[in-house]
Amino acid sequence: MSLLEITDASVYYEDFQALYDINLTVEEGEIFACIGANGAGKSTMLKTVSGVLTPRRGTILFDGQPIDHMQPHKRVEMGISMVPEGRRVFPSLTVQENLIIGAYRGRPGPWTTDAVYELFPLLEPLKKRQASGLSGGEQQALAIGRSLMSNPRLILMDEVSLGLAPVVIKRIYDAFPTLLESGCTIFVVEQDVQHVLTVASHVACFLEGRIALQGKPSELTNEQITAAYFGV
Amino acid sequence: MDWLNAATQGILLGGLYALFAVGLSLVFGTMRLTNLAHGDLTILPAYVALMVVNALRFNPFYSIPITMVIMFVFGYLLQRGLLNAIVKTGDVNGVIVTFGISIVLQNALLLGFTANSQGLDAGTVENLSIKINDRLAVGWLPLIIFLMSLVVITVLQIFMGRTKMGRAFRAVSDDQEAARLMGINNKHIWAVAMGVALLIVTIGGVMMAIRTTFDPLLGSQRLIYAFEAVVIGGMGSAWGTLLGGIILGLAQTLGAQAFGSAWSILVGHVVFVVILALRPQGFLAKTVTS
Amino acid sequence: MNTTTTAAPMGDKKFSVSVASRTNYMVLGFGILVLIVLAVFPVFGGTPWTRRLVDFFTLLALAQFWNLMLGYAGLISVGQQGYIGIGSYTLWLFADVLHINPFIGVIFAAIGGAIIALPSAALVFKLKGGYLAIGTWVIAEVLRLIVANIKRTGGGSGITIQAATKLGTEVRVPGTYWWGLGVAVIAIGVTYFLLRSRTGLALEAIRDNDLAAESSGVNLWRTKLYTYIIAGAGCAMVGAIVAIHLLRVQPAAAFSINWTAYILFITVIGGVGTIEGPVIGTVIYFVLRETTSKYGEWYFIVLGLLAIVVTVWSPRGLYGYVVRKTNFFLFPLQRKLYYEGERKKRKSVAAESGEAAG
Numbered sequence: 001m002s003l004l005e006i007t008d009a010s011v012y013y014e015d016f017q018a019l020y021d022i023n024l025t026v027e028e029g030e031i032f033a034c035i036g037a038n039g040a041g042k043s044t045m046l047k048t049v050s051g052v053l054t055p056r057r058g059t060i061l062f063d064g065q066p067i068d069h070m071q072p073h074k075r076v077e078m079g080i081s082m083v084p085e086g087r088r089v090f091p092s093l094t095v096q097e098n099l100i101i102g103a104y105r106g107r108p109g110p111w112t113t114d115a116v117y118e119l120f121p122l123l124e125p126l127k128k129r130q131a132s133g134l135s136g137g138e139q140q141a142l143a144i145g146r147s148l149m150s151n152p153r154l155i156l157m158d159e160v161s162l163g164l165a166p167v168v169i170k171r172i173y174d175a176f177p178t179l180l181e182s183g184c185t186i187f188v189v190e191q192d193v194q195h196v197l198t199v200a201s202h203v204a205c206f207l208e209g210r211i212a213l214q215g216k217p218s219e220l221t222n223e224q225i226t227a228a229y230f231g232v
Numbered sequence: 233m234d235w236l237n238a239a240t241q242g243i244l245l246g247g248l249y250a251l252f253a254v255g256l257s258l259v260f261g262t263m264r265l266t267n268l269a270h271g272d273l274t275i276l277p278a279y280v281a282l283m284v285v286n287a288l289r290f291n292p293f294y295s296i297p298i299t300m301v302i303m304f305v306f307g308y309l310l311q312r313g314l315l316n317a318i319v320k321t322g323d324v325n326g327v328i329v330t331f332g333i334s335i336v337l338q339n340a341l342l343l344g345f346t347a348n349s350q351g352l353d354a355g356t357v358e359n360l361s362i363k364i365n366d367r368l369a370v371g372w373l374p375l376i377i378f379l380m381s382l383v384v385i386t387v388l389q390i391f392m393g394r395t396k397m398g399r400a401f402r403a404v405s406d407d408q409e410a411a412r413l414m415g416i417n418n419k420h421i422w423a424v425a426m427g428v429a430l431l432i433v434t435i436g437g438v439m440m441a442i443r444t445t446f447d448p449l450l451g452s453q454r455l456i457y458a459f460e461a462v463v464i465g466g467m468g469s470a471w472g473t474l475l476g477g478i479i480l481g482l483a484q485t486l487g488a489q490a491f492g493s494a495w496s497i498l499v500g501h502v503v504f505v506v507i508l509a510l511r512p513q514g515f516l517a518k519t520v521t522s
Numbered sequence: 523m524n525t526t527t528t529a530a531p532m533g534d535k536k537f538s539v540s541v542a543s544r545t546n547y548m549v550l551g552f553g554i555l556v557l558i559v560l561a562v563f564p565v566f567g568g569t570p571w572t573r574r575l576v577d578f579f580t581l582l583a584l585a586q587f588w589n590l591m592l593g594y595a596g597l598i599s600v601g602q603q604g605y606i607g608i609g610s611y612t613l614w615l616f617a618d619v620l621h622i623n624p625f626i627g628v629i630f631a632a633i634g635g636a637i638i639a640l641p642s643a644a645l646v647f648k649l650k651g652g653y654l655a656i657g658t659w660v661i662a663e664v665l666r667l668i669v670a671n672i673k674r675t676g677g678g679s680g681i682t683i684q685a686a687t688k689l690g691t692e693v694r695v696p697g698t699y700w701w702g703l704g705v706a707v708i709a710i711g712v713t714y715f716l717l718r719s720r721t722g723l724a725l726e727a728i729r730d731n732d733l734a735a736e737s738s739g740v741n742l743w744r745t746k747l748y749t750y751i752i753a754g755a756g757c758a759m760v761g762a763i764v765a766i767h768l769l770r771v772q773p774a775a776a777f778s779i780n781w782t783a784y785i786l787f788i789t790v791i792g793g794v795g796t797i798e799g800p801v802i803g804t805v806i807y808f809v810l811r812e813t814t815s816k817y818g819e820w821y822f823i824v825l826g827l828l829a830i831v832v833t834v835w836s837p838r839g840l841y842g843y844v845v846r847k848t849n850f851f852l853f854p855l856q857r858k859l860y861y862e863g864e865r866k867k868r869k870s871v872a873a874e875s876g877e878a879a880g
Contacts, residue, residue: 050413076415088410090403101403104396105415150415266652268600317834323651327598328790328833335783335826339819452779456663459656463649498667501660505645508657512648 001064003028003154003185004049009058009068011041011048018044020209022058026154026202031176031186033196033217036206037229042189043085045206046158049187050082051075062154077105079153083160087143091132095123098131098142102149109151110182116145119175137168144172148179155179157188161195173199193229207231235489236368242485244370246461246478247378251436252454253461253473254385255429261468262405262425263319265326269334270433271455272341275448277303277434278441279341281352292352292442300434307430311423319422320408334451341448349445352438373443380435381477385470388432401425453497460504466514475515480504560703564696572699576767578808579702580760584781585788585800586709587753593795594716595749598651600782601658604642604665605635605754607777609761611669614771617685624685625697628762635758638665639751647746659779666777680772687769698767705759712752714797721745783825790829 004026011019019041026032034042047053049060051072060068067075072082081102089098099113117124120141126134131142140160147155161169169192176199179186190196197203197217205213205228213220213228226232256270267273277299284295284302310333318325360372392398404411404421412418440446457480465476480500487499507514564572584602591597612634616627646657670678686694716722765771784807792803807825814821 052409052413071417072412073415073417076413082413084410084413088407088413090406090410092402092406093399097399097402101399101414101416104400146414260652264651266655268652268656314830314834323655324592324598324794325833327600327652327655328786329830331600331783331786332826332830332833336823336830339822339826343819343823456656456660459653460660463653494671498664498671501664501667504660505664508645508648 002026002061003063004187005059005061006045006049007059007061009048009055009060011044011053011055013044013053018209019048019055022211024204024211024214026185026187028153028185029180030201031180031188031199033200033203034187034189034206035191035193035196035203035225035229036212038191040206041209042206043158044209046082046156046187046189049154050080050156052082073105076150076152077107079107079151080156081147081150081152081154082156083143083147083158085158085162087136087139089131089134089139089142089146092130094128094130095134095142096127098146099149102146103151105150107151111148111151113149116148119148119178120145120171137164137171140164140168140172144175148182148184152184154185154187157186159189159191161190161192169195193225197225205229234367235486238485238489239482240368240370241374242482243478244374244378245481245485246474247381247481248374248436248440249457249461249477249480250381250474251377251384252433253458253465253477254381254388254470255433256455256458257462257467257470257473258388258425258429258432260462262401263408263422264323265315265319266323266330268327268330268455269337269451270330270429270458271453272334272337272448272451273303273307273430274433274437274454274458275341275446275451276306276337277430277437278350278352278446279345281438281441282345282350285352292354292438295352296435296438299438300431303430303434304427307427308423311426312419315426316419316422334455338448338451345448347447347449349447350441351445352441354442371443373439377436377439377443380439381474384432384435385474388470397421397424457500460500462514463512464504464507464514466517468518469514469516472514472516472518479507557707561700564699569691569695572695573767574808576695576698576702576763578804579699579706580763580767581784581788581807582800582804583702583706583709583760584757584785585792585804586706586713586797587756588785589789589794589797589800590709590713590716591749591753592789594713594722595746597746597750598655599658599750599753600655600779600786601660601662602753602757602785603777603779603781604658604662605638605757606761606764606781607662607669607771607773608638608665609635609758610765610771610776611675611761612758613762613765614675614681614683617683617766618681621685624683624689624762624766625701627685628701628759628766631762632755632759635761636751636755638758639754640747642754643747643750646750647743659782662777662779666773669777670773676772678773680770680775682770683765686766689766694766698763701759701763701766705756705763709756710797712756716749717797783822787825787829790832 002025004024006022006024009019009022010017011022022045024045034045036042044053048055051067051070051074055068058068059066062075062078062080065078067078067080070078090101093101096113099116103111117127122138123141123145126138131139134142144155144157144160160172164172173195176186188196188200200217203213203215203217203220203225204211205225207228208231212231213224252271252274255273256267259265259267259270280302281292281295281299284298285292288295314333315326315329318329357372361369362372362375363369390398392401400411400416400421401424403414404416404418408418411421457477461476461480462473463476464479465472465474480503483503484496484500487503488496491499560575563575567575584606588599588602591599609631612631613624613627616622616630617624622630642658642661646654646661649657669675675681689697761776765776788803788807789800790803791806792801793799810821810824814824
């Protein structure tokens with residue numbers, strides 16, 4: 001049984017249709033990447049999985065259970081955690097408090113604040129600093145750590161490399177193996193195509209609300225991907 | 233009354249205003265809701281306590297914990313059942329709905345209890361005072377109220393700073409969508425916040441009902457005092473609210489001392505207006521920008 | 523009123539942008555007829571009904587000014603009773619102390635309201651949203667307390683407007699009627715004119731977004747200030763008219779929060795953000811008043827509950843509900859896009875006024 005199964009999902013913003021009949025499967029233990037131009041629908045896809053949006057048609061099965069109309073906070077309980085676009089760390093809370101809040105639902109698992117500090121050592125000296133005083137890269141590490149604290153089975157990452165320096169992005173991608181080892185499956189949305197294709201085991205390219213191309217990066221050519229990305 | 237007495241009264245009055253104001257500020261801080269019914273919700277517990285006392289026939293002080301529980305549940309249900317629906321829909325709806333609640337509450341109380349002033353009889357303790365020296369006597373009840381405000385604010389700070397739910401309050405206040413993504417149930421948190429706010433105002437509301445009289449139409453004035461205390465003290469700071477309450481209380485009592493009691497409330501408003509003009513963010517404002 | 527522009531052909535279809543449909547012009551004609559009837563009403567209508575209409579017009583005007591502040595400048599005020607009271611007392615000042623004809627005194631009351639509004643705005647604008655609302659209430663309270671503490675004005679028990687009593691019923695009733703009708707027409711006119719202007723459109727589209735408003739070239743602070751002053755002057759005019767109408771002013775009544783309660787109820791029931799809304803709201807309010815006001819508290823409870831229910835379930839008010847179903851406005855505020863040959867179909871380009879109203 002796949003970890004995440006999306007079948008014929010259509011998602012709307014009011015009257016505007018953002019996703020058309022999406023079919024997508026994520027297996028446990030893999031890194032699944034969604035790529036595509038701005039507005040193609042990849043972030044919408046992530047928001048639908050996290051529960052911020054609900055599909056008007058179609059189903060989403062997580063571990064065999066339908067979650068399409070489940071509230072976001074309940075999905076965290078089931079083991080889905082989202083690292084939102086723009087990080088969205090809690091500005092008035094300290095780094096330590098941000099992490100602790102991530103464990104709000106109390107899911108059992110390997111992730112503790114110590115484990116997060118081990119993964120992202122740069123955060124440790126910043127423990128008591130208010131999150132609003134962190135740099136972009138530090139906030140991104142914090143946001144990921146915060147999500148990990150809920151011991152998720154599926155972690156959703158929405159454009160985590162946006163606005164970050166290459167060395168910072170590398171630090172994040174270097175952390176992926178540790179995430180996988182802890183039992184996490186990674187579902188990532190990225191604009192930075194090259195980097196994410198080096199780690200992803202599966203990729204879906206979105207174009208105007210539909211999946212234009214799906215498959216293993218090793219089996220797809222650059223031309224295919226470019227064509228699907230730009231719709232040429 | 234002389235100046236020293238007036239000043240002491242003013243400071244103690246500040247404690248009462250702080251008890252009223254902290255609830256208003258808590259609700260605004262957690263969910264950006266300006267509750268125009270807040271003042272009336274400080275009068276309601278007095279009537280609830282009245283009913284409890286009449287039913288159970290004991291000292292009004294013992295009715296305070298019971299009334300606190302009742303008001304907490306009422307606040308929770310009010311928020312969950314009605315106010316949550318409009319929390320995210322903009323300031324206007326909040327103003328209109330809470331104003332509507334204010335009108336309904338006042339008139340329901342008028343219907344049920346008439347406009348007559350009521351009181352809660354706690355025996356002689358209402359008038360007991362501690363004589364400090366020849367010229368200064370401090371009322372026992374006002375002193376207790378002031379001390380309660382210190383206790384409440386301290387407990388609130390601990391709650392917000394060190395408990396799981398307090399942290400959740402702050403997270404929801406910072407970014408309610410991100411809070412949902414962390415597994416926090418906003419609807420529940422907002423309802424608890426309203427419940428806690430009403431719990432706090434019950435303490436002040438019932439004690440004031442013991443100390444002096446109350447009637448259904450007092451709420452509007454209380455809302456304004458609470459609001460002024462919050463603005464003077466600075467939004468987002470509970471201790472600031474106490475400071476704001478004290479400044480307002482002093483303005484009122486010293487104003488009465490200087491110009492006569494008819495001018496006391498106006499002096500309070502004038503001081504508020506001056507502070508708003510010169511230091512609109514208040515004295516101890518805490519704002520965090522992301 | 524006629525703003526039809528024909529643009530270059532887009533693809534195969536020519537289209538034009540127009541504010542009004544043919545039906546709207548018919549309604550305009552009908553409206554002018556109604557206005558003429560209303561203008562001559564006192565001549566044949568009889569005193570009781572004329573007096574009722576004074577109440578109607580003054581409340582309608584108040585609701586429109588409130589609607590203007592909210593819809594045009596995003597200001598929520600629960601303190602307009604301050605201006606109503608100041609208007610009443612300014613009228614007394616000019617009529618009884620300065621011995622100027624009360625009907626001319628109404629104009630001075632408007633000026634008085636505007637003068638008070640200026641510093642009030644400077645203070646109140648330092649707050650935002652709901653706290654700004656309470657701030658306006660504090661201003662009203664300050665005005666009430668000042669007036670109530672001045673012995674010359676009769677203090678807490680109020681004072682009679684001698685000059686108004688001296689006018690006699692035959693002059694006073696039609697006079698207040700025409701002033702009432704006048705201020706209602708002014709209120710509707712100003713609201714319509716402002717909401718229809720370029721600034722009005724821009725403000726509707728970006729309602730609560732200050733940053734967007736500023737960057738689109740709109741001077742938000744100035745817009746808010748002018749709107750607040752206009753509303754202050756308008757409500758003061760109403761206060762003056764009411765003072766002549768009732769012959770008496772008294773702080774508790776003139777500065778009563780009940781004014782705001784009526785205004786909120788009317789605007790909410792009728793619908794925020796449209797001009798017809800307050801008209802409908804005032805009508806509904808009057809029907810309620812005539813049928814249930816003798817029940818005192820129940821009347822207010824019904825008002826309050828209705829306002830709550832309408833806000834939660836139909837935020838666009840009852841008129842907004844109708845609009846959503848029929849997409850028709852009596853007072854057209856939107857530009858509509860018509861494809862050549864499709865004039866009847868009325869496809870609206872801008873979001874429904876209701877949606878933009880937030």
